[in-house]
Amino acid sequence: MNKSEAILKANNLSKRFGGLAAVDNISFQVVPFGVTSIIGPNGAGKSTLFNLLSGTFRPDSGSVLLNDQNVTRMNSVERLFSGMARSFQITNLFFDLTVIDNLRLASQTLHPRSYLYLPLSKCELALARADELLVEFGLLDSRNQLAGALSHGQQRRLEIAVTLATRPKLLLLDEPTQGMSQGDTQETAELIKQLGSKITVLLIEHDVDLVMDLSKTVIVMAQGKKLAEGSPQEVRSNLLVQAAYFGEETA
Structure with missing residues (x-):
């Protein structure tokens, strides 16, 4: 792979909490489009790695580059405006x-900051983007429902739609199917899978079969380190993955 792609x-990301190396010198690259997934046992460091990538945590060492821009010292809001969006486990x-107002608020960032003080009804770009997302995510019938009244699956769908309001180039999804039927x-x-044809998706997911079906590339973590890619x-x-993650014998 050409690095410029x-x-x-x-690059060599590390993060310690006291004596625990939650992320230990991890490096990898994500090419545009498709789904790249990060898997590993509980406590492998997946969420800490996501927090480093999204700007929630600052690494002890190493760097994060987004489209060759060094974003290591940027917070999550600054990274959002640089083209990276993230959903959370919760x-x-x-x-x-309502569903539409959640989407309108998220889409309001498409306007200049001076628009933040205007009523939502005056923000035409936000209104148009919210309507697009209602259709794209199959939420049109729930347009005027309170978000709290949606099913868990619909809420997770709405949350992904909210993260896409700003048209990011890279979407980080943290266990989006957790608790779903x-x-x-x-x-x-x-x-x-459909999103991966339009933007780049980096996914943490506990459902291994789903990961294997969706992903172009899979990164496996164990005890804070990258075990395989x-x-x-x-x-x-991979025999090491079979032993450490799938619990299979290597001999």
């Missing part, structure tokens, strides 16, 4: 607002 570059919505998980998997087929056949 990478939309995201993590649903993060305004439950007392099988039907909602299948629908969300199809949605993520490659195509789903390469990762499944």
Whole structure:
């Protein structure tokens, strides 16, 4: 892979909490479009790595580059305006607002900052983007429902729509199917696959079968380190991964 092709570059990232190396000298690159997934046992350091990539945490060492721009010292809001958006494990919505108002508020960042003091009804770009997202995410029938009244699957779908309001180039999804029914998980998997044809998706997911079906590249973590990286087929056949993650014998 030509290094200039990478939309995201993590270079020797490390983060310690006291004596624990939660992320230990990890490097990888993500090329544009498709889905790249990070998997690993509980405590492997996946969420800490996501926090380093998204700007929630500052690394002890190493760097993060987005489209060859060094964003290591940027916070999450600054990275959002640079083209990176993130969803969280816990649903993060305004439950007392309607679906359309959640989307309008998120889309308001498409306007100059002077528009922040205007009523939402005056923000035409935000209104148009919110309407686009309602259609794209199958939420049109829920337009005027309170977000808190939606099913868990619909809330997760809305949350992904909210993260896309600013038209990011890179979307970080942190366990988007957590707590979902099988039907909602299948629908969300199809949605993520469709998103991967339009933007770049970096995914943390506990459902290994879903990851293997969706991903172009899989990164495996264990005890804060990168254990393996490659195509789903390469990762499944890796003896170290089989022993550390799938619990299979290597002999």
